[in-house]
Amino acid sequence: MIDRVIWIVLDSVGMGEMPDAEKFGDVGANTIGNISKAVGGLSIPNMVRLGLGNIENIKGVDKCEAPIGCYARFEEASNGKDTTTGHWEMGGVVSKVAFPTYPNGFPSEVIEKFEKLTGRRVIGNKPASGTAILDEIAEEQMKDGSVIVYTSADSVFQIAAHEEVVPLDELYRMCKIAREMLDGENAVARVIARPFVGTPGKFTRTPNRRDFSLIPPYDTVLNKIKNKGLDVIGVGKIEDIFCGQGITEAVHTKDNMDGVDKTLEYIKQDNKGLIFTNLVDFDMKWGHRNDFKAYAKGLEEFDVRLKEIVDAMKDNDVLFITADHGCDPTMPGTDHSREHVPFLAYGKSLKENVDLGTRNSFADMGQTLADILNVEKIQNGESFLKEIHI
Structure with missing residues (x-):
């Protein structure tokens, strides 16, 4: 047995x-x-x-x-x-219908709704490597408290923020907001919290990643x-x-x-x-x-x-x-x-x-x-x- x-x-x-x-x-x-x-x-x-x-x-x-x-x-x-x-x-x-992907970034109405519900400005909004986009715009995120939203070839809505600028609890809360609003034709497979730490040229992602999947x-x-x-x-x-x-x-x-x-x-x-x-x-x-x-x-x-x-x-x-x-x-x-x-x-x-x-x-x-x-x-x-x- x-x-x-x-x-x-x-x-x-x-x-x-x-x-x-x-x-x-x-x-x-x-x-x-x-x-x-x-x-x-x-x-x-x-x-x-x-x-x-x-x-x-x-x-x-x-x-x-x-x-x-x-x-x-x-x-x-x-x-x-x-x-x-x-x-x-x-x-x-078995998922016969593919989850939606966004090779040109998310539609403006999605980003605008997210900004309104979270009170945070969005920067990025494009497909990107998670480490490359930090080198590119993480310093800007730290300066004004915005959040980096990006995607990939996968069906993901990823939210990155410096842990000392946006506390983890708030980052997770924003992910839950995104998960609730991303439905219907925009029902991505996962919303992912991508917290990072460090200084310009030395940014690193932390183990505090969280995934918020569809049921x-x-x-x-x-x-x-x-x-x-x-x-x-x-x-x-x-x-x-x-x-x-x-x-x-x-x-x-x-x-x-x-x-x-x-x-x-x-x-x-x-x-x-x-x-x-x-x-x-x-x-x-x-x-x-x-x-x-x-x-x-x-x-x-x-x-x-x-x-x-x-x-x-x-x-x-x-x-x-x-x-x-x-x-x-x-x-x-x-x-x-x-x-x-x-x-x-x-x-x-x-x-x-x-x-x-x-x-x-x-x-x-x-x-x-x-x-x-x-x-x-x-x-x-x-x-x-x-x-x-x-």
Whole structure:
């Protein structure tokens, strides 16, 4: 009997372009493969032992003769390549209609309404790299107490302000105002608080980021698990992505290693159900900033900690490791990439060396999770539990 699943999302760790990558401008994207090539190879023996290098069409990772895990490559059925569509689809929500994006900035009526409701002037209002826009206009923001509003190729309304000029509580309040007003045709997937500190030439974003997502349109596997009286513990930005829906307990994290630490703390506790962790540094700190060397180091650092996770697992635990999209730091631009994602599963109650091939929806993970914990089925996805369970 399996009592608990530990589900870790390596945010943006894609493994190669999807068949429709051309529509998204992502031909040639391969986050793991291109990083490995750029740094001359990755040292990630623990993920290799679980079967990462045995996944169909993966590049740049060693193959294992006898992997101890189950492994697969997943396509995204949703129309998108971002955090919300990826995680929601894992939970069972397939988003066929893309969330709105703003390649020319937000309409004047949106900005004017936001300014009126918040009492703060808006500067920026364009797609931009989060660090580049600070270098460009953060000094102006500090001088007059305005706020920086910007977007990206994703469906996001991002609000940046210096923590010493706009207190965090007020920044979060403004995000909630934006979340409430951005509906209908302007219902962006996420409103994101982007606080920063520092002085001109030395601005840095802080760990106090918060995401304010839409509420999923129908119940995800998280709701199903919670409804059965089991634990659903969100580590990192999981609580924000699902707008608190289906969560019984949550903790935010400062960085990847803090996320691993918090996950290990929960593994060592007596809980049953789901521990759901997002490790965001791959995406936020390295993917979007085209820092392939730091990305490679981050993968290797996680791999070292993976042994601790496996060693801490109880006999009735199962581990899932996957990603939500790509963000190839070797590609031109700084946006997410439309990629397949890897999937690894391990546990004493699972078979070894099971190749699940390529599956056509992230929702298969959520349906399998529902099957494992014997909760109500979710709306989309096909369970593969029979293929991996002993």
